[in-house]
Amino acid sequence: MTTLDLAMATVVGGLFATGFFLLLDRSLMRILLGVIVLGHAANLLLILSGGAPASPPVTGSEGPDGRLADPLPQAMALTAIVITFGITTLLLAMVHRAWQLDGHDEVRDDVEDRRIGTVHDRAEERAAAESDLPADRGERR
Amino acid sequence: MTAWLLVAPVLLPVLVAALSFALSGSRITQQVLGVSVLTLTLTDAVVLLVLAQRDGPQAASMGGWPAPLGIALVADRLSALLLTVSLAVALAVLVFAIGQGNADFGESSPVAFHPAYLLLTAGVGMAFLAGDLFNLFVAFEMMLTASYVLLSLGVGSGRIRAGMTYTITSLTSSLLFLTAIALCYAATGTVNMADLGLRMTQAPDGVAATLSVLLLVVFGIKAAMVPLHFWLPDSYPTAPTPITAIFAALLTKVGVYAMVRTQTLIFPRDDVWLLLTIVAVLTLLVGVLGAIAQDDLNRLLSFVLVSHIGFMLFGLALFDEAGLTGTVLYTAHHIVVQAGLFLVSGIVVRLSGTASLASLTHRAPPPPVVAGLFMLPALALAGIPPTSGFVAKFVLLQAGGERSGWPVTVLIAAALLTSLLTLYAMTRVWRAVFSAGPDRPAPRREAGNVLMLAATVGIVGLGVAIAVGAGLLGEISEAAARDLVDPDGYREAVLGGGDG
The missing domain is CATH 1.20.5 (Single alpha-helices involved in coiled-coils or other helix-helix interfaces)
Incomplete structure (x- = not known):
């Protein structure tokens, strides 16, 4: 069981709120930005679930409080970042295609x-x- | 040995997809590669099913890391059964797609189709076999990314519009899934589902309930349960027939499977789940009423698909052995039946040149063979006695009858009403498409491409086989449901001695 400090909780909450707000827009570009921000929110939360900031996940180089960070969430976050990156690219291509075909990027x-x-x-x-x-x-x- | 059997349904299609992409110059090579690798994985899935049925859950840990830390692949009766049925349908749909591609495009069919299709089946296989939440997420992403590509393969602004809706909705659900994984890890320190089940009991009740509902929403979007279904009837019908058929057959069912797996393994409960009961009633009724209002054949079938997801939620909402037996049986039967209906609809649309029921009434009806191929799955969907749908619905309703309380009564009433309305919707299609009339031209003689027809006959035949072999299938489903209610065997296979 790990706890979250207030500053990080606010950042994650803010990112989620911004992401969902942008997702509700009618412009595809803004939706894409919303997806990116939401992806950051989820990945940040994943990293934070591994423990407090500032402790590295390498034995022999413990952080200021002598603790190690859990490496597993970092590995998962890395995978998730790669996946969100790939899908963002695909979405960008689709937005561009929509713009080419329709001349605007509104959701129809x-x-x-x-x-x-x-x-x-x-x-x-x-x-x-x-x-x-x-x-x-x-x-x- | 078991480890290789478990890895094969994931690894083989991925490797062959790469090969298929490299050899995209030759259409024939791509087709032979696709069909042979799917046949091979189907054989593998049958072997897994036999092993799981005989010896219980089979598990393997990847890369030498033991279970709670490493990546585990597990095949118990439920996943092996669904894997087998899914791969059989995927193979038939691929044959249909090859037939259609040859007839429609000749040498100019899209290069990316075969690789994307194989990646899709690899993702589906991995989702069924995944033993931890994060691996399940990766499987979903693999499957969905391939599906984004398949859905937006052709040019045309309609496809792009529908593809965007689909992609953004799925992506939102995936990001929520990632959030749920992070919260699960923060609460328990593990993402292995077998381990999570043990540790979640120590988490506060509020945390467990929140995570349970969050995962329900995540998989609810993927499974298109009402009120999270809006994307499905909008996006599926725009794709070419084989792609719609494979999406309808597999993608929503993987969502249902993930829902059943996570809820039974991680958040076990003793009584009827009221929230899911309400959702199931809504899904049943909204879906089928939507279907009746439609004029486009493929949209009608998509709404029927949404409606029948409700039957699968029915069994899960009851949360007991009998209900889950019904869910497993219904899911297996529905994969086959829904794919069959979409393929028949594809043949009809190709012959008549339109999917609008109002216009189809004035065209010449398709030949009697196609009418017969439509009738069998349509009757199965409505649940008319000797068909597979009847068996599955009977088990579900019987399970509902054993539980008391008004929510279950309402649920049973909704299920019966939905069956009746499904029959009405199917009759509407029958009257518009197949029935002869005084002001209609005589039925067509030619039924189109032989491969397409053969694939459809294969799928419909599989549906008949499910009805005939209902005894055996019921036995496997019952054993699978017993494993779900009492997952000790699953945990033992994953956590103890799962070194493969």
Whole structure:
């Protein structure tokens, strides 16, 4: 069981908040930045889970308080950094392709979903129009 | 020996993927390589299944590091069974893809398809065999990265749009998974799942509950459980048929598998899980109601897929041996049935040139062979008696009947209603696509490419085999569920003497 100091907890929390905020944007570039920041937040948390800062994970070179850092989270963070890096590159390529094809980098709506929505709206309007007609006549009488 | 058997489903496809990429000049070589390596891993998976069924869980530690520290690969009955079924489906879908690629593109089919496809199967295999959380994360990343490539292979702004949605959603879930791993490690000092199960009991209740729900959300996004399903019906239908089929069959099921594995092994509980019960009811109903509203054939099938994830959550929500038996059986059956339906839909769309049900009603119906190939998995999905779906649903409902309390009653009612509505959705497809009518041209004679048809027949045949061999499969599922409820055998295999 390791505990987190307040400063680091604030940094990780801030990174997560920023990342999710950017992720909610409609511009793909900002979403990509959000993913990068979120990746940093997760990786930092992973490193922090191995113990307090300033103690190296090498025997014979203990930190100021004579403690060793746990090397396992560092190995995992390294793997995770490589993975997030690779995927960021892929995303960047896709954003660029979207920009090439569409001329902008906004997230677009699901066309088919829109269509089904309008079909439903029109059916409702038609039903409403049909049920309104007899009611109008009734009022006139 | 066992160690090699366990490594093979991961290592072989990765190595062959590299080879396939290097030899991308020759289409035939790529195809032969892909089919032969998948046949080989399928054989390997069958051997693992026999070993796991006979001797219990098989485990191996990689690189000479013992279990809690090193990377462990484990094959118990559940993972070996799902691995076997998945690889069989992956092989059939690859044959279908080769047929379609030859017919549609000839020599100009995309170079990256075969390597990406093999990496996808390697990722799926590793996810089933992973013994620790971090390895599971790496497996997910491998599988998802390959799937990002497959989904956005073709040009076209529709594909890119759908691909972005899919990639960003999956990526968010992966980063949350990484966060969960970090928190698990901070709380317990281990990421090995067998070890985590032991140490999580000493963690405070609040910490364990938070991690449990965080992992549920992570795998819930991947498994497309409502309300985390929005990305799926948006992105899957835009891909070419074989890719949609393999995604629908495998990716969501890997999410379900990971959910079952982590929740039973790390956070065991004694009673019905209310949260998951509610989620299962929502998934069942929202999915199937969404399916009824659709006009596009592939979108309809995608919504049905979401809905039927609810059946798998059903068994997990009950959290007992009978319920988990149902989940295992349902997952195995659904991999086959869903892949079969998407392949048939691919053949229909190719023949008629449209996926819209409204337009399909005016086109000539596909030949009777294709209609038969659609009917078998469609009936299995709805759970009509002699099919595989009936057996799986029967086990689930029976397990539900043994538990008391109103949430379970609601869940059973929702499951029955969903089966009925699934049948309605399938009837709609049948009427629009296959039924003859006075104002419709006569059915077509030609059924398209032979390889595509053969692959579909293979998958549908596998579904029939599951129904026929339900006794044997039920036995394996029951034993798998017993292992899940009482994971001592799993722990012993991983933590003690797992030197391979």
